Amino acid sequence: MSKKPKNYKMRFQVADGVILAVLVAFALLIILPFINVVAISLTTPKAYADTPLLLFPKVFTWENYETLFQDGRIGIGFRTSGKFLLMAMPMNMFLTTTVAYGLSRTGYPGRGLILKFVVFTMLFSGGIVPLYLTIKSYGLIGNMWGVALSEGINTFYMIIMLNFFQSLPESLVESAKLDGAGEYKILWKIVLPLSKPVIATVFLYYLVDRWNEWYNAMIMVRDTQNTPLQLVLRNIVLDSQNLDNIMTESVELFTFSAGIKMGAVVVTVIPVMCIYPFLQKYFTKGIMLGAVK
Amino acid sequence: MAKDKAGKPKPTFKKTLKEIVRFRGVYFIMLPAIVWYILFSYVPMAGLSLAFKTYKAKLGIWGSPFTGLKHFEKLFKDPRFFDAVLRTLKINGGRLILTFPFAIILALLLNELRMGKFKKVLQVTFTFPHFLSWVIIASIITNVLSYDGLVNSAIELMGGEYVNFIGNSKLFVPLVYITEVWKGAGWSSIIYMAAIAGIDQEQFEAADIDGASRWDKMWRITLPSILPTITIMFILAAGNVMTKGFDQVFNMDNAAVHKVSQTLDMYIYNVTFNAKKTDFGYSTAISMFRSVVNLTFLVIANTITKKLGGNGLMGGGD
Structure with a gap:
């Protein structure tokens, strides 16, 4: 009887982790394209072509704007x-x-x-x-x-x-x-x-x-x-x-x-x-x- | 909206007139809106009469002569029209079945999440894309899926081969569904979240005492409790099967996918505003077909919903 609550709690934590992971993944699916868009707009065409997975502009410029x-x-x-x-x-x-x-x-x-x-x-x-x-x-x-x-x-x-x-x-x-x-x-x-x-x-x-x-x-x-x-x-x-x-x-x-x-x-x-x-x-x-x- | 009709004596004409005079202020305050409804809703409806006329630019929509059913004869011989109707039903039927469950799953997951503050942040994130136009969403999606976009870069990094997402007619409809979930699932989940919040908490407490697992509680209490909401939302979504998604398809369309993107609304647009020579009478005939079929679907959906004890036309904003 004393062990059961512990297991119970453990199972909860795993489930919580899975739920959190799924929700965060969906949130990232929504956020990342926006970050990508902003990063592309703030960098040079060359830097964009050279960096795959561009999420942060290494070469920063306002030129596009x-x-x-x-x-x-x-x-x-x-x-x-x-x-x-x-x-x-x-x-x-x-x-x-x-x-x-x-x-x-x-x-x-x-x-x-x-x-x-x-x-x-x-x-x-x-x-x-x-x-x-x-x-x-x-x-x-x-x-x-x-x-x-x-x-x-x-x-x-x-x-x-x-x-x-x-x-x-x-x-x-x-x-x-x-x-x-x-x-x-x-x-x-x-x-x-x-x-x-x-x-x-x-x-x-x-x-x-x-x-x-x-x-x-x-x-x-x-x-x-x-x-x-x-x-x-x-x-x-x-x-x-x-x-x-x-x-x-x-x-x-x-x-x-x-x-x-x-x-x-x-x-x-x-x-x-x-x-x-x-x-x-x-x-x-x-x-x-x-x-x- | 309760009005006690029973027990009142039948109003005479004179009495009604007196009532109208008494409430003249109410009629007066609604007058601008009623005039608006007539000018911008009912007059265009009357404009559907053009489906039985031959449009002459000089005579305009009201002056053009009636010429009978010739547009409808042409319509029912037009294979592109039938294609468009079938395609609309196919794309939107698939959309209904494949995208509908995501909002429910999202609501169930969010409900299970214990972190209150973080839940708020997630919800703001999930619902945000709903308020952006399809012009914006299509621009972002096109960018992310382009040759050197985010997705292809990731595929390349993992050693895969470049996929032409945007110019592939086989991927167009799946992309329509995926972007629909991306844009709309978060917003649609709100109604289910509200339904879940309305469930009697005692049921969960009783289940806890019986030692029910979280999974059990979700399947046996939460889901059955929100089933009426789910049913109603599904039927109402089914009512929009003819008209759903024009904005989306129009903006995601490109030359490479024309063959699979011609839904009825797209066909109407192309025949009317994109053709070398526009026959407004013919366009109106298609419009009329669309409006009548849509009305039928909506009336059926609303009747079923009301029979099930729900309210009609929920979420009809879109």
Whole structure:
């Protein structure tokens, strides 16, 4: 009897070791490619070619970043993405908050119908071709406004917010109504101050989505002076990659070195990396609030 | 969302009107969003009518004349369309079966890990790639798997031979699955972690008294307890089988793998935006097929989920 607990404990330690090893291995699988990307961007092409398994730049240089920023496209990308966030984010938050609030209220005629009207868009959509032609018929092709407007509300995020609003005590809204407060005032003064965590979550989801925007912009904005950052990255890294495959070596073609391409990856990832680890709890909160009841 | 319909007298028209006036503020606050839904969701849906028209650039999407079912006749004779549909079902069916368990395994392992602080660090690491676009992920993967990339360097150091990962059509689909796990497993594991956290701890305590091993507890308590969550997540993932992964395939695509990367969404994109002469009517017909099939899948998935006692449309953000 006295020996059994010891064995028991031993077995636990082996299991713990195996679990830890598997998890750390998966973590390394995720982290190492990032370290590799950063290292390539900070070293010379020659040093990269000479060092297999490059994880630390032995020859350090900012040259790749200098060339990258001289090219100008990255600058255009940051400017376009920045402007895009400023146009899209207030609209996203306004439209999402107002409709979520309206649907969180009960007892008015047509509420069920409006909810169905909204949820149906999660099940059925025209798809990219009719969307493109509709935006075109509105005259919004060629600038980021068309993109921002076409992504005005993410209904899934709206449901997250709606579920949170519904969990607030109804008496709060009722008593404010009795005091004669209007709906905007109730939303702004009573509901929103109590909903900071969910507002933060949805705000961050939209922020990341808008930052990661490329597809609609690729289709709707065919203007080299108005390209969001992700699309600039795509043009720099993936398109030249495709050219590498097609072109034979005899064709002289300007493509960026690996170091410059990876520099472009780094500057695109850094903003997300700066906010995500510190705000992770807000990001994970949404996943539990997202069910349609 | 509880609404007591029972017991109330049937509202008359006049009474309803009065109620509408009373709640005008609520309608007013929702008005901008409703207008948005009409202009940017329902009008494009109506735009699917182009599938029955011949698109004339001058007349636009609304003015082009109706010409019947000719696009659908062409569609059902188009072997590339059938290829694309089958390929989509194959790639995404395989994805569902092969990548789905990883999030569960990850959650179970993380749950067994005793180090609280380190667990947090690991979780931040695992979930991070979810928030990067496929443009970024594809760039990183392409770099890591390139001729002088990390993976080939490691293979070389171990005495193996260089593998052409990116330009090999046989490796494209496996790479799609691997990168899916790499990017998404951590994020998907959160829902299972939450389900595990909700298990009644007394069950584990009772098992401890009975001398159950850790393995036993995992198989007999943890896994059965989260089985409803697993079932629901699986069905909902199955509902997305037509549309999943376009971003990913689009960015991982290259000239060498074109033959195996033409999923339905890729086909729609190429026919519409990459062709020498675009027939928007025909593109819309394919779009319509896609939307209707997708709707069918989603409705089935949601119906089953609700029958099983879950909530619909969970995790539909993607």
